[in-house]
Amino acid sequence: MSNRTAKKAPIVRPPKKAPIVRLPPKSNFELFLARGSQVAMVFVGLIAFVFALDAGEYILAPVATGIVVGLMLGPVASELERHGVPPKLSAFAVFVLFILVVGLFALVVATPLSLWSGRIPQMWQQLQNQLSQLKQPIEALSAARDELRNAIGNKGLTVSVDEGLPVESMATLAPAVGAQILIFLASLYFFVATRHETRVAVLKLCITRRLRWRVAHIFRDVEALVSSYLLSVTIINVTEGVAVGLGLHLIGLPSAILWGALATVANFVVFLGPLLMTIVLFAVGLTQFDTLSGALIPPLVYQAINLIESQFVTPLVIGRTMTLNPFLIVLALVFWLWLWGPLGGFIAIPALLVCYAVIRNTFPGTDWPDFVKHDRR
Numbered sequence: 224m225s226n227r228t229a230k231k232a233p234i235v236r237p238p239k240k241a242p243i244v245r246l247p248p249k250s251n252f253e254l255f256l257a258r259g260s261q262v263a264m265v266f267v268g269l270i271a272f273v274f275a276l277d278a279g280e281y282i283l284a285p286v287a288t289g290i291v292v293g294l295m296l297g298p299v300a301s302e303l304e305r306h307g308v309p310p311k312l313s314a315f316a317v318f319v320l321f322i323l324v325v326g327l328f329a330l331v332v333a334t335p336l337s338l339w340s341g342r343i344p345q346m347w348q349q350l351q352n353q354l355s356q357l358k359q360p361i362e363a364l365s366a367a368r369d370e371l372r373n374a375i376g377n378k379g380l381t382v383s384v385d386e387g388l389p390v391e392s393m394a395t396l397a398p399a400v401g402a403q404i405l406i407f408l409a410s411l412y413f414f415v416a417t418r419h420e421t422r423v424a425v426l427k428l429c430i431t432r433r434l435r436w437r438v439a440h441i442f443r444d445v446e447a448l449v450s451s452y453l454l455s456v457t458i459i460n461v462t463e464g465v466a467v468g469l470g471l472h473l474i475g476l477p478s479a480i481l482w483g484a485l486a487t488v489a490n491f492v493v494f495l496g497p498l499l500m501t502i503v504l505f506a507v508g509l510t511q512f513d514t515l516s517g518a519l520i521p522p523l524v525y526q527a528i529n530l531i532e533s534q535f536v537t538p539l540v541i542g543r544t545m546t547l548n549p550f551l552i553v554l555a556l557v558f559w560l561w562l563w564g565p566l567g568g569f570i571a572i573p574a575l576l577v578c579y580a581v582i583r584n585t586f587p588g589t590d591w592p593d594f595v596k597h598d599r600r
Contacts, residue, residue: 276562284563285403289410291573295453296321297446300415314416328484335478437584444580449573455540460490463532470524476511486525492568493552497529551575
């Protein structure tokens with residue numbers, strides 16, 4: 224038996240912990256500066272984002288419009304795909320359907336619109352004759368304005384405008400509009416055709432499971448909110464346009480189909496669209512009726528139908544699943560109209576819904592105010 228004894232393993236002592244250095248608590252002023260710097264960075268980022276949107280209007284506006292229309296037509300493509308149609312073919316079918324609908328609309332509107340365009344000089348003369356009844360009130364307002372200018376010492380400003388020839392303006396504008404239409408159509412087709420691949424690619428970039436879950440919910444909410452809203456609003460607007468056309472036909476206004484079609488399009492731009500449609504119908508009424516009271520009949524008919532739609536039909540169809548705060552709608556509409564004009568007015572509410580979906584899933588569990596309600600049942 225060996226007398227050798229086993230060597231004991233050396234004792235490994237854990238390293239001493241570094242002493243905890245407690246920093247003195249920050250003062251209220253330091254906390255204010257820290258929060259202020261964060262807010263300033265966010266504010267500067269938002270300003271840079273707005274300037275980028277403004278600078279890229281030529282490309283970004285048609286692309287955004289194509290994405291919005293693609294979100295609206297996405298459920299149609301998804302329904303075709305459930306029946307075994309490949310995504311590329313379903314996107315092409317949706318694209319052709321959209322072109323046919325727009326072409327049919329243009330075909331219906333083209334003839335009466337060309338007739339009214341040829342009557343513009345005559346309509347202008349009739350408008351001047353009708354508005355001559357308001358000559359005295361207008362002269363009184365002009366006199367009051369001149370007295371006010373004299374009182375404050377304002378001598379007025381002289382503005383000179385050098386207008387180019389209409390042919391030159393059209394020659395410059397036509398290629399730009401044509402290019403934007405092509406960008407819109409390409410964006411519409413490729414967005415619908417690659418929407419699943421785009422979602423998968425974005426989800427693969429998410430490095431954590433929680434982030435992937437939130438991004439997936441953002442995609443789901445954006446598609447559900449925007450598509451359900453735009454499809455419902457499209458059906459409502461077409462129905463209102465038919466009702467407006469019938470109402471104006473019953474009171475004897477010519478080209479009722481044209482005004483019904485324009486009412487359908489105008490109702491996509493909330494608040495501003497109905498206001499412009501009312502002004503147009505009032506101007507048309509001045510040319511068709513002999514009295515000022517008669518000229519008020521077409522806009523009153525339109526406003527009555529629009530009131531029924533906005534106060535009863537839309538809340539009944541959309542209000543059960545989605546409620547938009549009017550103040551936020553006005554802010555979004557003013558911002559996007561200022562930024563991108565008519566196209567901005569069309570995408571204002573869809574952009575508001577997208578922002579809501581992103582913020583809601585970025586900060587889950589927050590008790591949001593009733594700016595937007597969405598019932599997923």
